[in-house]
Amino acid sequence: MRFLMQQALLVSVFVVASCGLAYELIAAALASYVLGDSVTQFSTVIGTYLFAMGVGSWLSKYIARDLIGRFVQIELLIGVVGGFSAAALFFMFVWAPEPFKLMLYFLVFILGMLVGLEIPLIMRILKRDLAFKEVVSQVLTFDYLGALAVSILFPVLLVPHLGLVRSALMFGLLNVLVALWALWLFRAQMPTIRWLRGQAIAAAVLLLGAFAVAGEATSFAETQLYADEVVHAESSPYQRIVVTRWKDDLRLHLNNNLQFSSRDEYRYHESLVHPGLATLPGARRILVLGGGDGLAVREILKYPQVEAVTLVDLDPAMTRLFSSAPALRALNENALSSPKVTVVNADALVWLEESRERFDFVVIDFPDPSNFAIGKLYSAAFYRLLEKHLTETGLAVVQSTSPLYARQSFWSIVTTIESVGFVATPYHALVPSFGEWGFVLVGRRPYRSPDTYPVDVRFLTPALTPSLFEFPKDMARVEAEVNQLNNQVLVRYFEREWRHVIR
């Protein structure tokens, strides 16, 4: 019987060591998921954990009586605290992110301390029957073996198949099972066995129940964490439209490319519209090419003199979504439902080729020139077509990719606009979601930036505006060729420059 007990204790060392390492890995992985910077997170979580284990080992000397009973209690405590650690941290991060770091290190410390108590206690229990050198040798062997097992299982099986929350619950359950096993093995030496057994069974039930519902509950939390909540997803004949929400941040993705984040889109759309439109007090008729989200239209409608806005966006699914979904309508301030706005679902280029209308202000918000088909929409031929739709004093603005990440591409667009006889006025603004972003104003006469913004703006100020037209050294003008249909230099520049950024 004694021998069997010894063996059983060593097996529990293996399990206990596995669980100990598992909690440590789970906490570190979770911290790096939600906080990023995995090197820092792993380093600080593991450091805290090991230090706490030291504290636990030191504290173990204060446990004098009923070693087995204490061991069982510690196991139960680890089982419950460790088992729920990942779930607690997840929900904490989703609903109360402020004290998350504090909570993280607190939990890690408590767990580390409890785990630090385990091994010394087991060694002391075994010491009663074994020589010291045997105890040290055997306990530490199983301790390290347990660590090895989990370090391999964790990335290969546990995270991909169970996820962090259920992995933690599973290890919690293992701790509780070790406790129950110890209770059964040492039932003869246990004075308070009934009470402890009751606690153990309660803990096991709690963990099992949590494990059962963890799938749904945590995948809910996980979606919030990893990809934000998907509030709308649809595939139109033209693209995949996905809107996500994370707290107050709404994001639009088209074919997996971020189009805007509601946290800073005002910077983009104010920069796109106001430097041009604020200088055109006589602007009555406005054209928007692309931009079915209605956010540029929202900015345009701030000007009372504007009489008609024509928005040409290919995809009816986009304009339908942004004129019906309450959260998106709130974002574009119901721009697409304004009686001044006419929504045309057509290919902007077909529409432009067929239309004979002229506009006082044209917003051109096409995708970046990442392929030959879209490269044509930044060609001299396109700007010649644009010329036919611009009134004598009119202005157009072209979103022109990033002058920082794609410097030569940006200046190629400027050169191309100039090549057809326009005055091109380049400027830039910082949009945190995208980085430093570029725009070009297109007109027939020299441009003068506005002295005031007659409308309500959050980002632009008249004083700041001249600085948008200044290009720092790393974005300053570089030699670039004119982008023609029959050379498509822009696509070649763009490919080279973004490949360099992405690596």
Add this chain to the structure above:
Amino acid sequence: MDRRHFLGSLGAAAGASLLPACTPTDRLPTPPGRLLGSSSEIGHRLRTGNIPTPNETRRVPVLIVGGGIGGLSAGWKLNKAGFRDFLIAELEPETGGNSRGLQTPAGPCPIGAHYLPLPGTQAVAVRELLAELGVLQGDPRALRPHYDERYLCATPQERMYRNGLWQEGLWPQIGVSEDDRRQYARFQQLMATYRQRQAFAVPMVLSRRTPDLLALDRLSMRDWLLAQQLDSPALHWYVDYACRDDYGTAIGDVSAWAGIHYFACRSGEASNAEGDTVLTAPDGNAWLARGLAAGIGDRVMSGALAYRVVDAGRHMTVDLWLPAERRSLRIEAAHLIWAAPLFLVPRVFVGHEKLKLAARKFSHAPWLVANLTVSALPAAGAGAAMAWDNVLYDSPGLGYVVSTHQQMRLHQGAAVLTYYRALSGQAPAAAREVLLQRSREEWAEEVLADLAKAHADIRAVTLQVDIALLGHAMSRPVTGFVWGGAREPFAVDSPRLRFAHADVSGLSIFEEAQYRGVLAAERTLRRLGVRFTSSLV
């Protein structure tokens, strides 16, 4: 930071993936479509006879038989000189010949010629036409004129599929040996030398005729390559491709003079494009045919087959069969400009034994042109991006051009892929039989199978396959033909009869057809005593 980056490429991929690509392709029915081509049934009545005798005689100062580029160019020049008293008789419902276009649910596309190289300074008439159409801007005689960029073939112009990968351009750059590269470089150098000598010209009559150059005609292109110690299979494929593409004739049959002419004759430049850029439009060269026909449409009689031509001494008597009217019409023309293919001469002309003898030395290449209306472009595939001209290495076909290539669009929707195939693998008569024997479905299947090598999803995107069978698409400049004497009787002027067809040059290209048409018109004007400014010098 990756705002909208790659949206286009992902959009294209996403668009393609939405199509029902997972249906088992081997059970799909052949897509529907039309069978088109030259009106061979009517034409073949020339052999069987059985044509009604004329019930009306009309006198016309100038009759032009054939409304292809040669005939239209003759009419264009007569009209420009202020001479309007002529009639163009065309067998087909529409003029344009090999430069006709076709309407499909996805817009216009070519059924024949689909590009015009930038004209050199010697191609005076071509430049005059382009200036008239507003495509050549500024001085039409400038060395490097400015062209309307909507007609300059957009980048990327060509790509080639080999070993599972698309490569830029037609010359294989990946997967060829160092020796292949050296041979290719040497070949290009030889062609550059010929260009420097200005040995080969467009129009071809302006080519230098030194004995060493004329001797090239007596050698096949393959033998000439081998004589230069150029034996690289990749180079032979490349040159063979060019010969099949331009002349419908394989490297072993085509005259080295004609083969080298293709590579060494181009001297056109532009102020806003590279010299090797071509002019093109969604419906190929149909815009050029329309430009030529613009002022003379009222003088075209379509659905008219000339079945008998007699030199009546004072005039030419030409009998025209009008199948739609179930009758024939006799035209007595002071001048006849024959602008139909020359293989018809022996069947139509009475007398004129010397001409008939010469005409029998011509052979004509059968072609197949398939127009695939696609709901979206097939997935571009690995390597170089979708180009205007997309060629498959080691394919019996010549690849396809994309009708929407010149368009500026946010979304790349439906398009037409025009697939070409010259039946150059066997003798023309046998190939013609094969061409006409097979059904539209059989040809459509064959074309789809060829394209499937590079585009697994071609069936899933194809909505319609229109097949045009062109039994006598062009004359073949085979060994010994170009300078062997067969063409000469048709190139000379005579009191009442002139020939105006690319066949007279032996090279079936727009510039030659137009040159022959304008030349015939100017000779006619001279005999009529009409003053004009020449479009040829």
